[in-house]
Amino acid sequence: MIRCIFLVLDRTYVLQNSMLPSLWDLGLDLFRENVLSREHVRERCFFGLLNLIKRERSGDTIDRCLLRNLLSMLNDLHIYHTMFEKRFLHETEESYSIEGSAKRSSMEVHEYLIHTERRISEERDLCLACMDHSTLKPLTLCVEEQLISKHTEALLSKGLSHLIVENRIDDLMRLYKLFSAVKDGIQSLCTHFNKHVKNVASLIVLDVSNDHTMVQDLLDLKEKLSNIVTKCFSKDLKFVEALREAFESSINKRQNKPAELIAKYVDQRMKSGNKEATEVELDRTLDQIMMLFRFIHGKDVFEAFYKKDLAKRLLVGKSASVDAEKSMLSKLKQECGGMFTGKLEGMFNDISHSKELMAQYRQHVTTKKEGKVPNIDMSVNILTMGYWPTYPPMEVQLPSYLVKLQDSFKDFYLSKHSGRKLSFRASLGHCVLKSKFKNGNKELQVSQFQALVLLLYNEATCFSFLQIKSDTQIEDSELRRTLQSLACGKARILTKSPKGKDVNDGDNFNLNTEFKHKLIRIKINQIQLKESVEENTDTTERVFQDRQYQIDAAIVRTMKTRKTLSHQLLLTELYDQLKFPLKATDIKKRIESLIERDYMERDKDNTTQYHYMA
Amino acid sequence: MADDASDNAHEKPTQLFTLKKWNAVAVWNWDVECDTCAICRVQVMDACLRCQADNKQDECVVVWGECNHSFHNCCMALWVEQNNRCPLCQKAWVIQGTGK
Ligand SMILES: [Zn+2]
Ligand SMILES: [Zn+2]
Ligand SMILES: [Zn+2]
Numbered sequence: 001m002i003r004c005i006f007l008v009l010d011r012t013y014v015l016q017n018s019m020l021p022s023l024w025d026l027g028l029d030l031f032r033e034n035v036l037s038r039e040h041v042r043e044r045c046f047f048g049l050l051n052l053i054k055r056e057r058s059g060d061t062i063d064r065c066l067l068r069n070l071l072s073m074l075n076d077l078h079i080y081h082t083m084f085e086k087r088f089l090h091e092t093e094e095s096y097s098i099e100g101s102a103k104r105s106s107m108e109v110h111e112y113l114i115h116t117e118r119r120i121s122e123e124r125d126l127c128l129a130c131m132d133h134s135t136l137k138p139l140t141l142c143v144e145e146q147l148i149s150k151h152t153e154a155l156l157s158k159g160l161s162h163l164i165v166e167n168r169i170d171d172l173m174r175l176y177k178l179f180s181a182v183k184d185g186i187q188s189l190c191t192h193f194n195k196h197v198k199n200v201a202s203l204i205v206l207d208v209s210n211d212h213t214m215v216q217d218l219l220d221l222k223e224k225l226s227n228i229v230t231k232c233f234s235k236d237l238k239f240v241e242a243l244r245e246a247f248e249s250s251i252n253k254r255q256n257k258p259a260e261l262i263a264k265y266v267d268q269r270m271k272s273g274n275k276e277a278t279e280v281e282l283d284r285t286l287d288q289i290m291m292l293f294r295f296i297h298g299k300d301v302f303e304a305f306y307k308k309d310l311a312k313r314l315l316v317g318k319s320a321s322v323d324a325e326k327s328m329l330s331k332l333k334q335e336c337g338g339m340f341t342g343k344l345e346g347m348f349n350d351i352s353h354s355k356e357l358m359a360q361y362r363q364h365v366t367t368k369k370e371g372k373v374p375n376i377d378m379s380v381n382i383l384t385m386g387y388w389p390t391y392p393p394m395e396v397q398l399p400s401y402l403v404k405l406q407d408s409f410k411d412f413y414l415s416k417h418s419g420r421k422l423s424f425r426a427s428l429g430h431c432v433l434k435s436k437f438k439n440g441n442k443e444l445q446v447s448q449f450q451a452l453v454l455l456l457y458n459e460a461t462c463f464s465f466l467q468i469k470s471d472t473q474i475e476d477s478e479l480r481r482t483l484q485s486l487a488c489g490k491a492r493i494l495t496k497s498p499k500g501k502d503v504n505d506g507d508n509f510n511l512n513t514e515f516k517h518k519l520i521r522i523k524i525n526q527i528q529l530k531e532s533v534e535e536n537t538d539t540t541e542r543v544f545q546d547r548q549y550q551i552d553a554a555i556v557r558t559m560k561t562r563k564t565l566s567h568q569l570l571l572t573e574l575y576d577q578l579k580f581p582l583k584a585t586d587i588k589k590r591i592e593s594l595i596e597r598d599y600m601e602r603d604k605d606n607t608t609q610y611h612y613m614a
Numbered sequence: 615m616a617d618d619a620s621d622n623a624h625e626k627p628t629q630l631f632t633l634k635k636w637n638a639v640a641v642w643n644w645d646v647e648c649d650t651c652a653i654c655r656v657q658v659m660d661a662c663l664r665c666q667a668d669n670k671q672d673e674c675v676v677v678w679g680e681c682n683h684s685f686h687n688c689c690m691a692l693w694v695e696q697n698n699r700c701p702l703c704q705k706a707w708v709i710q711g712t713g714k
Contacts, residue, residue, distance in 0.1 A: 379637050421642065421645040431633055431636050431637065434631070556663040560664070
């Protein structure tokens with residue numbers, strides 16, 4: 001009111017005399033000096049204000065209008081910033097320090113996060129409604145400091161794993177948002193995330209009793225975690241890398257086995273009969289597999305096991321889809337280079353060359369008109385030794401007409417290719433037998449061993465084990481398995497006496513003349529030899545032997561393109577090219593060996609420099 | 615049964631089993647005495663290191679001398695530029711044949 005009366009004076013006179021304070025300011029000055037300078041008055045005023053705020057914080061409804069007016073008065077009196085704000089922030093800090101500790105121990109982590117989020121928004125709300133807006137920033141900082149920063153470690157170790165395991169997307173989003181507001185919050189979150197993934201993934205990898213589900217478990221885990229990184233951690237690159245690193249270190253905690261199991265997993269997807277997947281789904285699965293494959297340090301171990309299964313699929317014609325096979329091959333090539341897939345590609349080439357050659361051979365047979373070649377539809381897959389897994393040769397006794405057939409093809413082949421040796425692998429062959437049983441004609445799909453045994457029964461209806469063995473010359477354990485499949489399986493063409501699963505030397509095998517089956521075409525399953533531990537160690541052993549040779553090839557390839565290279569740069573290139581763990585001492589040995597063989601030489605003046613020798 | 619005389623023994627109309635289709639598998643390798651090329655010490659079934667570097671695996675064939683020793687053809691070609699003798703037996707190098 002006083003201001004109104006003097007307003008005119010204020011406007012007209014005082015404004016022209018800048019030396020004089022405005023009457024408004026004069027009044028305020030007087031008020032400040034006479035009333036609020038008195039400490040007890042000021043204290044009571046501050047106490048009242050802070051009390052009001054405390055009540056608001058504890059949930060009471062207060063007169064916000066009163067609060068706002070009083071605070072704005074303090075502002076006008078120039079003691080809001082100099083005196084009140086400091087007191088207010090101090091008070092806030094104390095109250096949230098107590099609250100933070102109390103709530104952290106009494107609440108579940110996700111409740112605590114909700115609480116914190118609410119507190120921050122309440123404080124913001126109050127500040128914007130009643131206080132000078134410049135207070136918002138220090139206020140928020142203060143609350144975040146007390147409720148989050150001081151508890152990051154405790155919150156993360158208490159609650160992060162649980163939230164991830166339970167896939168609490170909303171809570172994790174909140175966590176990320178709150179933590180990103182405080183200094184180093186994201187870094188701690190990321191570190192804990194990485195630790196959690198390592199724990200969970202290592203458990204999967206190291207649990208020997210769960211090997212049969214390891215790959216699927218890892219794929220599921222990866223998918224779930226990638227989803228969390230995308231949805232909750234805003235695809236933050238730090239988290240993407242933390243996830244990758246955690247998987248890589250976990251999967252390599254166990255040597256060889258994960259690589260082997262990944263290869264097996266691919267085989268199961270690739271085999272025909274796996275009709276659950278469409279081409280698109282299959283391709284997606286393969287992409288996921290490649291993601292795991294990328295983590296594996298011993299990629300050549302994978303290649304060895306993959307090759308074993310691929311060989312089976314190609315030779316038995318069991319592959320679900322040629323497109324999928326080719327697509328997998330090109331994924332591997334893209335990931336590891338042509339060096340890595342060279343032999344696998346060679347296998348595919350062998351199969352297609354064999355097809356072409358068979359067409360030529362049939363042409364050759366019809367024009368040759370030797371006449372006496374038996375009327376059997378023969379096809380031969382010719383494998384290049386070295387591309388394929390090693391199959392030990394097993395000599396068997398074939399019926400003479402098959403020997404003739406085999407020799408006829410061999411002559412043809414060697415006339416096309418000089419300097420080669422060709423040897424048949426009876427253990428890999430398979431046949432179709434027409435058969436005339438009393439109860440109907442059947443077409444039997446059998447292995448070559450099974451066929452050789454059954455063909456004996458054209459001569460008699462009963463053979464002893466030892467007779468069969470000497471007539472076919474099939475290796476002992478192979479023969480026992482073959483007889484089991486014919487006499488103890490689902491479709492029993494032979495009957496064994498005495499009965500029983502195990503084949504003993506004294507057993508007799510009779511033709512089951514009463515053989516019956518609802519189908520015309522019957523596949524007699526072979527008894528699958530469980531891949532023995534020995535066989536698998538064999539495969540890995542061969543991989544390790546092969547590594548030396550891989551190193552040699554990579555060194556020569558690199559030196560050939562670079563001509564001159566320092567030792568260090570050569571190492572860098574090799575680490576980049578080779579897809580298995582490398583020791584510098586091993587590489588040194590290989591370099592020495594190559595120098596000795598005149599592929600390269602040391603620089604005469606600088607011994608750490610090499611030159612390629614053409 | 616090995617001495618069954620008739621070629622068409624498998625087609626007697628009365629017999630129980632007749633082979634209709636045979637998918638055989640055979641493996642080929644070079645007809646060599648020693649699996650490893652003595653010049654580059656790589657298996658002869660694999661391409662020599664230089665051919666691998668050039669991605670010419672398919673062209674890397676084997677050569678036999680009249681002494682019956684064998685090497686990668688490309689390894690031997692480089693060798694004879696220096697020394698026209700077989701690295702293994704020191705006899706004068708005369709090519710008996712190359713693989714294909
Ligand atoms: Zn060589
Ligand atoms: Zn070569
Ligand atoms: Zn010689």
